[in-house]
Amino acid sequence: MNPLKQLAEAGQAPWLDFVQRGLIEGGELATMVARDGLKGVTSNPAIFEKAIAHAPEYGEAFQRFVRERDCAPMEIYEHLAIADIQAAADALAPVHRETGGRDGFISLEVSPYLANDTQGTIDEARRLWAAVDRPNLMIKVPATSAGIPAIHTLIGEGLSINVTLLFAVPRYEAVAQAYIAGLEDYAAKGGDVSKVASVASFFVSRIDTVIDRELQARIDAGGPAGILQPLLGQAAIANAKLAYESFRRIFAGKAWEALVAKGAQVQRLLWASTGVKNPDYPDTLYVERLIGRDTVNTMPPATMDAFRDHGSVVHDAVEQDIEGAYAVLHAIEEQGISLATVTHDLVEDGVRQFAEAFDKLLGAVAEKREALVTVNAARIEAPEDIAHAVNEAAAGWRADGVVRRLWAGDAAVWTGADEADWLGWLDIVGQEHAHVGTLVRFANAIREGGFTHVALLGMGGSSLGPEVLATSFGRQAGWPHFHMLDSTDPAQIRALERKLDLAKTMFIVSSKSGSTLEPNIMLAHFRARMIETAGEAAWSRHFTAVTDPGSSLEQVAKHERFAHLFHGVKSIGGRYSVLSKFGLVPAAAMGIDVSDFLVRTSHMVASCAASVPADRNPGVRLGLLLGTAATRFGRDKVTIVTSPRIAGLGAWLEQLIAESTGKQGRGLIPVDGEALGEPAAYGKDRVFAQLVLKGDEDKAQDAKLAALAKAGHPVVRIVLDDVAQIGQEFFRWEMATAVAGAIIGINPFDQPDVEASKIKTRALTDAYEKGAPVAAPDPVFRENGIAVYADPANAEALGRHNTLSAWLKHHFQRAHAGDYIGLLAYIEHTRAHEAKLEAIRLRLRDARKVATCVGFGPRFLHSTGQAYKGGPNSGVFLQITADDAADFAVPGHRYSFGQVKGAQAEGDLGVLVERERRAIRVHLAEVDAGLAELEKAIDHAFA
Known part of the structure; x- marks a missing residue:
């Protein structure tokens, strides 16, 4: 028997702190169970990052999933990770059965981003438990102040929990009590407590790393080496021994015995972080000296290999020399090193490190995804000082989780006002695609109704988006001519009227509030003209309304029996509404394949998702550039340069940027339609944004932009492969504008x-x-x-x-x-x-x-x-x-x-x-x- 297998005789279960698809599919996990007596597996974000980002066996599964259903990096990660967890659980199922549910577990961690969110942790744990659907799953929950009540609740619901990030003995004791209280709650509800298992992951080597650094600093400063030197490498094991002493005390007595009578298992201490960080220490140090009954040691592969090769099993090693453990920790405290402070900081640092590892994981997934989906290419050229400031801003947003907070509707991202009430644009693409059949039926009704003209009556956000679509896509063969009126100028109204065959025209009256002056008087005019053309009984069949629920326009449309009535979403402001019915109803009427348009747009939505770190998030990166360049470098003029076919984007961007950011004496000033000049024509207040449709490039324009970039102006270059990808730019710039608003410090959703x-x-x-x-x-x-x-x-x-x-x-x-x-x-x-x-x-x-x-x-x-x-x-x-x-x-x-x-x-x-x-x-x-x-x-x- 090799030393790993001998651990069972000492009452300790060896678990592997590593998971990877090849380990399972190649049979190595099964080999370790047979050869080493392996009893379980743990995982964490860093482990999955190494696996998914670098292991070749994920390539095919990754590609297949993304091509079948593109989605955000978080969903891709979970799809791959859950498959691995299920496979590992199935491979460990015999161990789980043979040990009566004591071992054979695989762990999956709740998102590290939820470490300080009790209810969020509970909800995610429930969701992951249901998704994996294996009895030998353990959900990993951190032992933060917010995590402990979540542990109590989840144990009380019958979930098996691996409590992670334990460093301090008092915090461990609180965790153990939460476990017992949860079992009592579960038993009171009639639950079978014998089916609930838990481990308390007590971290070891990280404590030595910190305290050794403090001790060495004192030695280097001339402190008493005779006292300090012997303390090196002793704190972690001493701390663990005291935790084990608490474990033996807590899981004893009448209250605990009452639960044991119902089948309860002890919550075993699991020694985590057992890989040696200091090369001067024996590589099996944190295994050999922490062997004890009712414990688990989860080892990284290198530590497991080392212990298999030359480890030594000493029964009850963790219970030896408890007085010496107290003496070590007392001596450390006497040197002015507070163990309580160290362990507190290590929890916070552990949460941060796990979040950073998760960021790295999701960033790696995002990078692999980008190679498989078609998202408009973007390149940002900026002077070194601006680029550095933008990178700093991105790092700050990543560290503070601001992208996630934005998607979660945290108004504090901006000014803490009513911003959370105006974020419906974030998920509108998926909602509209789920009900795209309504738009398809409307489009068919337009074509089958014999309409040869469609005229939109609207202003601002109700008109500029449809105008972009009409000018960019052009007239679709077999579909009506599209016209747009957003003026009260008499000549302009008459000019439109001359283009229309009123008897074959469908008017789309578009107004969120329904009370906007211009659409209402345009409606009054064309209502009168249509009555002259089609008669009192039939005029309203030529009218469609797009408006928010409950508006005065909705009442008119219902009372007058308009041919069609579509509702907007109240939580989407007008300038953010192009990907809702305000843009999609006109798009359908002009013959654009709305379903395909939304699918293509969804690729950018996924690229800008909450799970995409700021530095890889195309909308966030652009917004950080715009906001930072304006606030720190005075470059508050956003000069929009387009290729001819998509020139309409400029006017739409003007509204989005100006109306969103220009307030309280601050903001960005968009500049559309200003032909490019030589560098000498410009001051130092510009950012240039070029949007080009492939095949529609202008070499002279490119040369001028190159000269401007060389002269030190920030230049953003975005290339659309296809006009149908214009929806991607709608979403990218909506996100960028919201982010720029946060940097500027205003509410980007009011006017x-x-x-x-x-x-x-x-x-x-x-x-x-x-x-x-x-x-x-x-x-x-x-x-x-x-x-x-x-x-x-x-x-x-x-x-x-x-x-x-x-x-x-x-x-x-x-x-x-x-x-x-x-x-x-x-x-x-x-x-x-x-x-x-x-x-x-x-x-x-x-x-x-x-x-x-x-x-x-x-x-x-x-x-x-x-x-x-x-x-x-x-x-x-x-x-x-x-x-x-x-x-x-x-x-x-x-x-x-x-x-x-x-x-x-x-x-x-x-x-x-x-x-x-x-x-x-x-x-x-x-x-x-x-x-x-x-x-x-x-x-x-x-x-």
């Missing part, structure tokens, strides 16, 4: 300053409704059909000037390094007008070396308008309004669409002024001529 302009607009439209006169301010200057308006504070700051060029020059000269210029145009949104404003913005950028933004009103009010009013006071704004060539009334109201647009412009400017923004207005008598004159004046101003 307090959007409402401010709505209030002023409402006051004006209410006045129009009542027929009350609305006073118009006088301009401070007129020239060639252009009038300049400025409030007293801005007028005083600018002084008096005799030309439009001079007014504009002095206004825009107020934009300095770190500022930006915003052109806010309340005119028809056409390509021609875009081109004119693009020429103006580039002229201003190159002249002032600042970022430039262009927004068409009232569209931008539900987007960048939040950042302009609530973000940093670094904007210099020029509002552009114009007379409407042809206006018309809103049905059912006394005001017109032109008046609504004017009221919105007035409300917008009023709030900018109230927030002490540098803002003036130019009013054009005629749009095209006025824009030409404006461009001419700016060219002259900065010639």
Whole structure:
């Protein structure tokens, strides 16, 4: 008999502290049971990391599982680990039967992240117990303050528990009492306590590592070597002997004997961490000197090999020289080394180490998964100082478990306000895919209903996402033309109307609250037009509503019997809603394969999951860059560069970033549509983000970005393999924006300053409704059909000037390094007008070396308008309004669409002024001529 097998005669069971698929499938585990008398197996995150990340036998199973059902690293790990645990349990089942349930166990640990969460530990232990479904499983639970009540509860439910991370004798005694109390509870419920087993894993070598370091430091400092030297390597075994003494005392007496009469087993002490850390010590030290009855020693493979080769079995070694053990620990205390402090710190350090090992494990799983799934490639180039700061932030997020807290809905990740109420976007992709049949049926109804046009009426988050999908996917063969209206400009409404065959048009009215002004008056207009076209009885068959449950729009849709009604999710804000019904209903109507779209998007959701460490999490990494670059390096302008086919992403990103982060005088300013220039055109306030569709690349654009990166600007490059992967970018940037908001220190889910302009607009439209006169301010200057308006504070700051060029020059000269210029145009949104404003913005950028933004009103009010009013006071704004060539009334109201647009412009400017923004207005008598004159004046101003 080899020494390992002789341990049984001394009352000790040898267990293996290692598990790997090859060990089981190759028959080595069975060999060890027969040859060595092996009685059990333990595992931990570090063991699984080595196995899953590095052992070749996991490759095929890993690939098969991910390809069949891609999911987050945690689910992949559990799938593989549970299979191993079940296989090991089955291999050890004969031992379990032969020992009457005393041995033959395999351990599986609850997530180390739950070490300080009692209820979380209980819930996970129950789940893992059910998932493995083997009687010889032990669930490992740490002996933290939160773990002990969980141990009591779980034993009381009949689960077998391996209590881990025990260092201190008092904590062990509390664990033993929790075990006994749990057995009593289980017996009181009629449970068979003979089926419950437990071990208390008391850690050994780590104590010597810490105390030896302290002793050696005193020796090196000139302390009494004659006293200190003999204490080296003695503390751990002495501490274990005292724990064993407590064990013999606790599991004795009448109370315990009453449980024994019902079949109860003692909770054996299991010596853990028995691999020698100091090479000067015998490699079998923590086995030979801790042999005792009713104990277990779980050995790593190297220690087991050593003991098999040259170990010596000394019966009851752990009970020898107890007085000497007390003397050792007393002598250590006399040298100023507190065993209580050491063991307390070791528990905390053990929790941290296990969590770090779990992070490493999940990171390794994430890395292997990335090679098997198609996720949009991303590369971040940043100067060394920014890259270092981002890495520091990622390390902090990993150590503090912030990604997990974010997914768990911890509002303290942000400001501790109502953020937890707005996280429905995190798991919406899976929810929508589970019910995708509803969308498929709707799509079929659109096509079979003979509709050749679909027109969406919405604003902000209800319209920008569908617009991206329409422009990126293009018209699908055999499906309707898609149109989107998000303006109150009369010309724009008429332009849409001319494109439609009303008799064959389905209108999608999209509004979360149902009370938003613009969709409601658009609905009023097209309702009237459809009544003219289809009649009072049939008009509503041409309308679909997408809105939150209980909204006023839902009531209208039900009362008027709209053809379709879809509900959003109240816990998803508008700008985060594109992957919910607000984006998917229009997507289905335009013929996009919504099921495939959601599956592809789910790959990014899994890549950004709670179980993906921050440094490997694509959404978190991007958000840490954006937030850190802004707060620590002043780079708060996010310049969005896209390839032509997916250019619509820029406007969607503008809203997401600006409305989410621009508040409380802080935030990111997104810059979309600004053509790239040479490095000299930019200050040090930019981060560049390029999104490119493969096959749609622009070599000139790539060269300019390379030059910018070389000049020290952070550049993010994201490549989409296929347009159907655009949903991945929706989720990546939603996550990134939420993370950036946490870094900036704001609530990324509210929009307090959007409402401010709505209030002023409402006051004006209410006045129009009542027929009350609305006073118009006088301009401070007129020239060639252009009038300049400025409030007293801005007028005083600018002084008096005799030309439009001079007014504009002095206004825009107020934009300095770190500022930006915003052109806010309340005119028809056409390509021609875009081109004119693009020429103006580039002229201003190159002249002032600042970022430039262009927004068409009232569209931008539900987007960048939040950042302009609530973000940093670094904007210099020029509002552009114009007379409407042809206006018309809103049905059912006394005001017109032109008046609504004017009221919105007035409300917008009023709030900018109230927030002490540098803002003036130019009013054009005629749009095209006025824009030409404006461009001419700016060219002259900065010639």
